Amino acid sequence: MIAAILSLSAIYVMLAVGFVIVYRTSHVLNFAHGDVFMVSGYLGFALITTISLPPYWALPVSLAGGAISGLLIYAVLMAPMAGHSIFAAVLVTIALGMAIRGLALVGFKGQVTYPGRILSIEDAPYTIVPGVTLTTIEILIVLSAIVVMVALTLFFRYSPWGIRMRAASQDPRLAAYRGINIHAVFAGAWVIASAVAMYAGTLYSFSKQLSPSLSDVALRGLAVALVGGMDSMKGVVPAAIAVAAIELLVQRYGSPQMAEAIPFLIVLLVLLIRPWGLFGTKEMIDRI
Amino acid sequence: MGTRRSGYFKADYAADLALLDTPFRRVLVGLLVLAVLAVPQVAGKYVVYVCNLTFIAIMGAIALNLLTGYAGQISLGHSAFLAVGGFVSYHFAKLGLGFVPVVVITTAIGALIGVVVGAPALRLRGLYLVLGTVGFHYVVFFLVNEYQTSGDDVLMKLTGLLLPVPDLGFVKLRNEFQWYYFLLGMLALVTCFAVNLVRTRVGRAWIAVRDRDITAAALGIDVGRYKLLAFVVSSALTSMTGALLAYVVGSVSAEYYTLTLSITYLAMVVVGGAGSILGSYLGAIFVSMLPYAITWLFESLGVSTRTQMVYLVPSQIVVFGLIMILFLIFEPRGLVGIWQRVRAYFELWPLRKSILSERK
Amino acid sequence: MTMAGTDMAGGQAVQATAPPLLKVTNLEVVYHRAATAVQGVSIKVDQGTITAIVGTNGAGKTTTLAAIAGFMRADDVHITQGDVLFDGIQIKELPNYRISALGISLVPERDKIFKVLSVEDNLAACVPGRGTEGVMSRADVYQLFPALASRRGTVAGYLSGGERQMLAIAMTLLSRPKLIMIDEMSLGLAPVIVAQLQESVRTLRREFGISFLIVEQNAATALEIAEYTYVLENGRVVFDGTRDRLLGHDDFQEFYLGIERGGEQKSYKDIKQYRRKRRWFG
Numbered sequence: 001m002i003a004a005i006l007s008l009s010a011i012y013v014m015l016a017v018g019f020v021i022v023y024r025t026s027h028v029l030n031f032a033h034g035d036v037f038m039v040s041g042y043l044g045f046a047l048i049t050t051i052s053l054p055p056y057w058a059l060p061v062s063l064a065g066g067a068i069s070g071l072l073i074y075a076v077l078m079a080p081m082a083g084h085s086i087f088a089a090v091l092v093t094i095a096l097g098m099a100i101r102g103l104a105l106v107g108f109k110g111q112v113t114y115p116g117r118i119l120s121i122e123d124a125p126y127t128i129v130p131g132v133t134l135t136t137i138e139i140l141i142v143l144s145a146i147v148v149m150v151a152l153t154l155f156f157r158y159s160p161w162g163i164r165m166r167a168a169s170q171d172p173r174l175a176a177y178r179g180i181n182i183h184a185v186f187a188g189a190w191v192i193a194s195a196v197a198m199y200a201g202t203l204y205s206f207s208k209q210l211s212p213s214l215s216d217v218a219l220r221g222l223a224v225a226l227v228g229g230m231d232s233m234k235g236v237v238p239a240a241i242a243v244a245a246i247e248l249l250v251q252r253y254g255s256p257q258m259a260e261a262i263p264f265l266i267v268l269l270v271l272l273i274r275p276w277g278l279f280g281t282k283e284m285i286d287r288i
Numbered sequence: 289m290g291t292r293r294s295g296y297f298k299a300d301y302a303a304d305l306a307l308l309d310t311p312f313r314r315v316l317v318g319l320l321v322l323a324v325l326a327v328p329q330v331a332g333k334y335v336v337y338v339c340n341l342t343f344i345a346i347m348g349a350i351a352l353n354l355l356t357g358y359a360g361q362i363s364l365g366h367s368a369f370l371a372v373g374g375f376v377s378y379h380f381a382k383l384g385l386g387f388v389p390v391v392v393i394t395t396a397i398g399a400l401i402g403v404v405v406g407a408p409a410l411r412l413r414g415l416y417l418v419l420g421t422v423g424f425h426y427v428v429f430f431l432v433n434e435y436q437t438s439g440d441d442v443l444m445k446l447t448g449l450l451l452p453v454p455d456l457g458f459v460k461l462r463n464e465f466q467w468y469y470f471l472l473g474m475l476a477l478v479t480c481f482a483v484n485l486v487r488t489r490v491g492r493a494w495i496a497v498r499d500r501d502i503t504a505a506a507l508g509i510d511v512g513r514y515k516l517l518a519f520v521v522s523s524a525l526t527s528m529t530g531a532l533l534a535y536v537v538g539s540v541s542a543e544y545y546t547l548t549l550s551i552t553y554l555a556m557v558v559v560g561g562a563g564s565i566l567g568s569y570l571g572a573i574f575v576s577m578l579p580y581a582i583t584w585l586f587e588s589l590g591v592s593t594r595t596q597m598v599y600l601v602p603s604q605i606v607v608f609g610l611i612m613i614l615f616l617i618f619e620p621r622g623l624v625g626i627w628q629r630v631r632a633y634f635e636l637w638p639l640r641k642s643i644l645s646e647r648k
Numbered sequence: 649m650t651m652a653g654t655d656m657a658g659g660q661a662v663q664a665t666a667p668p669l670l671k672v673t674n675l676e677v678v679y680h681r682a683a684t685a686v687q688g689v690s691i692k693v694d695q696g697t698i699t700a701i702v703g704t705n706g707a708g709k710t711t712t713l714a715a716i717a718g719f720m721r722a723d724d725v726h727i728t729q730g731d732v733l734f735d736g737i738q739i740k741e742l743p744n745y746r747i748s749a750l751g752i753s754l755v756p757e758r759d760k761i762f763k764v765l766s767v768e769d770n771l772a773a774c775v776p777g778r779g780t781e782g783v784m785s786r787a788d789v790y791q792l793f794p795a796l797a798s799r800r801g802t803v804a805g806y807l808s809g810g811e812r813q814m815l816a817i818a819m820t821l822l823s824r825p826k827l828i829m830i831d832e833m834s835l836g837l838a839p840v841i842v843a844q845l846q847e848s849v850r851t852l853r854r855e856f857g858i859s860f861l862i863v864e865q866n867a868a869t870a871l872e873i874a875e876y877t878y879v880l881e882n883g884r885v886v887f888d889g890t891r892d893r894l895l896g897h898d899d900f901q902e903f904y905l906g907i908e909r910g911g912e913q914k915s916y917k918d919i920k921q922y923r924r925k926r927r928w929f930g
Contacts, residue, residue, distance in 0.1 A: 027415075029415050029418060029419070031418075077613065077617070080617050081616075081617070082720075082721050082722040083721060083722035083723070083724060084620070085360075086415070087360060087362055087415075088616055088620060090362060090415060090418060091362065091554065091558060091612070091616055092612075092613055092616050092617070094362075094364070094551055094554060094612075095551070095555070095558075095608075095609045095610075095612035095613045095616065096609060096613060097551075097609070098548065098551050098555075098605055098608055098609035098612070099605070099606050099608075099609025099610050099613065100609070101548070101605060101609075102602050102603065102604070102605030102606030102607075102608070102609055103602075103606055105601070105602030105605065106599060106602040106603055106606060109598060110602070160772055160773075163765070163769050163772045163773045164773050164775075166762075166764075166765060166769070166773070167762045167765060167769075167770075167773035170762050170763065170764050170765070171759050171762055171763075172720075173720060173756070173759065174756065174759055174760065174761075174762065175762075175773070176718070176720060176743075176744035176745060176748075177717055177744055177748065177753070177754050177756065178748065178753075178773065178774045178775065178819060178820075178823070179744075179745050179748035179749060179774060179775030179777075179823050180745060180773070180774075180775055181743070181745040182744075182745075216426075219422065219426075222419070222422070223423070226419055257430055257433060257434070258430060260426070260430065261426050261427050261429070261430035261431075263426075264422065264423035264424075264425070264426035264427050265423065265427050266423075267419055267420065267422070267423030268405070268408070268420060268423045268424065268427065271408045271409050271412075271416060271419065271420050271423070272408040275408070275412050275416060281764075
């Protein structure tokens with residue numbers, strides 16, 4: 001149980017980080033995020049089977065592919081929306097998500113497969129501490145999430161470009177006056193978010209299954225981001241663990257369908273009680 | 289050209305209040321109404337059925353446009369409210385209530401749920417309604433699924449829950465042709481309601497909130513209340529549409545109400561023209577006709593029927609997404625924007641000046 | 649309109665023949681393709697001088713500065729006419745960060761610091777200049793502004809007005825600018841603080857040869873520091889000159905310094921006539 005919570009929350013961490021980074025820099029809720037996550041599983045699987053790439057090589061490839069698609073999404077779709085309302089930008093991400101979902105259905109016929117089993121990826125169980133047994137892939141998922149979190153935290157706290165991203169998200173105009181290329185900064189946010197999402201998508205498809213409903217999994221990452229605070233990096237981990245734990249408990253004692261709905265019920269409750277999330281800044285929320 | 293409006297000549301309030309302002313327009317709309325009324329006389333059963341579903345889509349698009357286009361709030365809960373409409377209708381119809389009370393009760397429950405879901409999200413500025421409605425969607429999806437599968441009838445789980453034939457008292461809506469006229473009447477009612485609502489204080493308040501909420505608040509508009517009002521009106525109308533949809537189809541089934549359906553309705557609003565009732569018509573008709581256009585395209589390309597079966601829905605989804613993106617980037621005012629430009633071109637011809645053709 | 653580089657009061661003597669550092673000619677700026685905010689403004693800033701722009705609200709001062717520093721794509725503001733030459737380079741169509749890299753830094757009137765970042769991070773966020781005359785480090789900046797050094801961990805939003813202005817100027821220094829533009833430098837600050845800021849400006853000019861273009865509403869404050877001043881009204885330069893010329897100008901005294909002459913005030917009618925006269929001959 002603890003092992004399952006660990007690996008699910010690690011996936012949620014990698015998803016929520018993407019939502020938070022994009023929201024923090026450009027205040028756009030990226031509804032295409034889940035579909036990017038989903039399609040990367042399919043692309044990775046297709047790549048492995050068609051050019052017989054060793055499965056683990058698909059991970060760096062998906063990281064790079066995610067970076068490129070993040071850049072493309074920003075340059076082609078988001079940059080032209082500068083000056084339009086944020087609502088229009090959000091609608092664009094919703095439409096993009098729909099288009100990606102459709103393309104995945106056209107390209108891969110919406111098949112449900114189990115890449116981990118089909119590719120017979122080495123997945124031996126290890127007992128970390130008594131009672132907690134993780135498989136190789138799950139260990140990789142948890143380690144990746146830790147690396148991503150630590151790297152991003154250090155990046156935003158200490159590196160000049162991380163600080164510039166924070167600066168540009170607070171006041172893009174002043175950032176531009178102070179010599180920051182804000183389009184590069186915004187593009188950077190999309191690149192990081194998409195790269196992590198695609199990497200996580202490939203990894204998730206290895207450990208669980210591959211199906212179009214992966215984009216619903218990713219939307220639960222949005223629930224995690226809200227619970228942690230849409231603008232808060234440090235809220236991501238506790239929120240991911242909390243949501244994953246509740247979800248899996250409900251799955252065990254309730255039903256799988258109920259477990260899928262639970263994160264969204266949490267969304268409604270958070271909006272009611274504490275809309276800025278666990279660690280978000282209260283000032284970011286303007287009440288009317 | 290002499291009967292076309294060539295400028296703004298309204299000299300009194302009565303003229304300004306009139307919806308159809310020139311004799312030419314009155315004749316035009318009159319002819320259009322006659323043509324629409326005549327459709328069932330010449331068309332077959334299938335065409336009329338497609339028209340019925342399109343009428344439903346238009347009502348749904350109007351409901352969403354009031355919220356998204358006029359009040360500027362994005363909702364992904366549209367399909368959830370349609371589901372609420374369908375399932376609540378089924379429930380009350382099973383209890384033995386007649387068609388009219390069922391629809392009325394469903395509408396009221398839709399409004400009530402709108403208050404409950406909208407109130408927490410709409411006191412906040414920004415994108416919280418999208419989040420709230422996504423959450424709402426999944427919760428409703430779960431609940432209606434449970435409702436549908438908890439029944440004793442095994443067959444119902446597969447076919448969906450069946451609704452009785454609606455009885456209006458003087459007539460039973462048994463076939464497509466009767467439905468056609470009934471839905472046309474409903475659509476006329478909804479349109480009149482929406483067109484007049486957006487011309488009143490409420491509509492102006494919504495537009496003010498959409499364009500700049502801080503300014504709206506400074507003008508004395510209670511922003512939170514008007515946003516909530518928009519959501520409640522939209523939810524009520526959507527639930528009513530959901531009820532009608534369930535009755536027209538004759539059954540409700542949970543798997544129909546996906547998030548993609550919500551996005552499809554958003555696509556209608558965006559493609560038709562956000563903030564325009566005419567836009568809701570154009571968008572809903574466009575989106576409803578798209579599957580037929582794609583089928584026709586497949587046919588003319590000689591694609592086999594089996595391949596068509598596989599690819600029809602996915603390619604439809606791709607096309608919706610792409611068209612929505614194209615409109616958002618290149619023509620944010622939608623088909624209505626294009627239509628207005630074309631009209632302005634002819635009204636002003638040959639004295640066309642670019643700045644005038646861009647007017648609102 | 650003669651630019652008198654030689655008779656400036658405090659700065660180093662610059663030859664009158666040297667090309668100006670910044671040369672704005674016949675600038676016209678239109679907002680949202682509808683409202684003209686600046687129409688035909690021409691301004692020069694010579695190397696090593698402090699120049700001021702004064703004018704009332706809506707005169708087009710801020711727009712002029714923003715036009716020089718570059719508009720953002722999202723703003724829907726465009727330079728429809730005129731040239732902006734900096735060091736002889738046309739910078740009109742360049743993005744903000746390129747203009748900043750060339751050596752122009754703008755301190756905006758309001759949001760001039762990153763409020764949620766610490767003082768240290770505010771400075772770290774600024775892209776350092778790649779000029780040849782040596783790089784300025786954060787340590788150098790703290791030496792110039794000791795008051796900031798003691799508050800480097802403070803979130804910038806908690807600084808006082810004077811400290812904010814100081815931090816804002818300090819931030820511009822990191823890019824090694826040749827020209828610093830300050831919008832409303834003294835607005836809302838206590839006279840002591842204003843004097844301190846003016847002293848900092850003079851020091852920076854003296855030590856690093858930085859030129860300044862300062863916007864002020866208060867003409868008297870502008871004249872305290874600027875060697876050359878432009879007066880903007882309704883998006884046009886209505887007159888300009890050195891400190892002595894402006895101080896000796898009757899209309900300037902009356903309308904911008906509020907000095908009454910001979911005990912009798914001119915009537916409203918005279919003001920109208922004055923404006924008309926200026927429109928015809930100015």
